[in-house]
Amino acid sequence: xxxxxxxxxxxxxxxxxxxxxxxxFIPSPVPAIRLGLSNVPxxxxxxxxxxNYALLLALLKAFxxxxxxxxxxxxFSLSVPATLISFLFMYITYKLFKxxxxxxxxxxxxxxxxxxxxxxxxxxxxxxxxLYTNYTGILLLSAVITGVLMGIISYRIINHRQIGEMFAxx
Amino acid sequence: MFRIADILVILFFxxxxxxxxxxxxxxxxxxxxxxxxxxxxxxxxKEGEYNLYSKVKDLYGKEHPAYKSIDYTxxxxxxxxxxxxxxxxxxxxxPAISKCGEAVICAPNKVAFIIDCQNILKGSK
Numbered sequence: 001x002x003x004x005x006x007x008x009x010x011x012x013x014x015x016x017x018x019x020x021x022x023x024x025f026i027p028s029p030v031p032a033i034r035l036g037l038s039n040v041p042x043x044x045x046x047x048x049x050x051x052n053y054a055l056l057l058a059l060l061k062a063f064x065x066x067x068x069x070x071x072x073x074x075x076f077s078l079s080v081p082a083t084l085i086s087f088l089f090m091y092i093t094y095k096l097f098k099x100x101x102x103x104x105x106x107x108x109x110x111x112x113x114x115x116x117x118x119x120x121x122x123x124x125x126x127x128x129x130x131l132y133t134n135y136t137g138i139l140l141l142s143a144v145i146t147g148v149l150m151g152i153i154s155y156r157i158i159n160h161r162q163i164g165e166m167f168a169x170x
Numbered sequence: 171m172f173r174i175a176d177i178l179v180i181l182f183f184x185x186x187x188x189x190x191x192x193x194x195x196x197x198x199x200x201x202x203x204x205x206x207x208x209x210x211x212x213x214x215x216k217e218g219e220y221n222l223y224s225k226v227k228d229l230y231g232k233e234h235p236a237y238k239s240i241d242y243t244x245x246x247x248x249x250x251x252x253x254x255x256x257x258x259x260x261x262x263x264x265p266a267i268s269k270c271g272e273a274v275i276c277a278p279n280k281v282a283f284i285i286d287c288q289n290i291l292k293g294s295k
Binding site: 029030031032070071074097100101102104105108109112122126127128129130132133134135136137138140141143144148152155 | 171172173175176179180183184186187188189190191192193195203205210257258260263264265269271272273275277278280281282284286288
C-alpha cells in the first residue's frame with residue numbers, strides 16, 4: 001500500500017505549490033507579508049502521514065514555488081532555507097510537545113521560524129540595516145497572526161473524521 | 171483547540187513582536203539611511219522631491235546607475251518612494267513612513283530607505 005502514500009504526498013505537494021503561487025497574488029498592507037497557505041499541507045502531513053513525507057512535501061514546495069515568481073534567485077535564497085528551518089522547528093516541537101501544544105501553536109512556531117529565517121537572510125545578504133527597523137517586529141507580528149489562522153485551518157482538517165480515516169487506511 | 175501552554179507560547183511571540191514594533195529607535199534628529207547593495211549613505215531629511223541617483227551623486231559623488239529610476243518625496247514630514255522601474259514595485263507600494271525605525275525596503279533590488287535616529291552607521295563602526 002506504500003504507493004498510495006506517495007500519490008497522496010504528490011497530491012498534497014501539488015496543493016501546497018498551487019497555494020504558494022496563489023498567495024503571491026493576494027495583496028497585503030505591508031510588502032513581504034504572506035498568509036502561509038502552503039504551510040497547511042505540510043502541517044497536515046506532519047500530523048497524519050509522518051515526518052518523511054512531510055519533509056518530501058516541504059522540499060518540493062521550497063524548490064518549485066520560487067520558479068513561478070518574478071525574482072527566482074531571490075525567492076530561492078529565501079524559500080529553501082526558510083521552509084526547511086520552519087519544517088525542522090515544527091517537527092521538533094510536534095515530537096517533543098504534541099501532548100501539551102496544539103496544532104495552532106505548532107503552526108505559529110513554524111510561521112515565526114519561517115519569517116525569522118527570511119529576516120536573517122535578508123539582513124545578511126540584501127539589506128544590512130533591516131534589523132535596526134521596526135519592520136522586523138511588523139513581520140514577526142504578521143507571522144504570529146497568519147500562523148494562528150493557518151493553524152486553525154489545519155486543526156479543522158486534521159480533526160476531520162473522513163480525512164483522518166483516509167490517512168489511516170493508507 | 172487552545173490549551174494554557176498554547177496561549178502562553180502565542181502570547182510570548184506576540185509580546186516580542188509588539189516590543190520590536192514600538193521600542194524606541196533613537197532620539198536624535200531624523201536622517202534617511204540609504205542602503206544600496208554594499209554601500210550605506212545618510213541623506214538629509216528635508217521636504218522636497220528627489221531623484222535617488224542625483225541625490226547620492228550630489229552628496230557623495232558616487233554613481234549607482236541602477237537606481238536612476240528611483241524617485242522619492244518627503245512631504246508633510248513623510249517619506250514615500252514615488253517611482254521605480256523595478257519589476258516588483260515593493261518600494262512604491264509601501265505606505266509613506268515618518269517615524270524613527272520605519273523603513274521602505276526593496277530586498278530583491280537591495281535598496282532600503284531607513285529613517286535613522288540612532289546613528290546606525292556610527293554605532294556599527
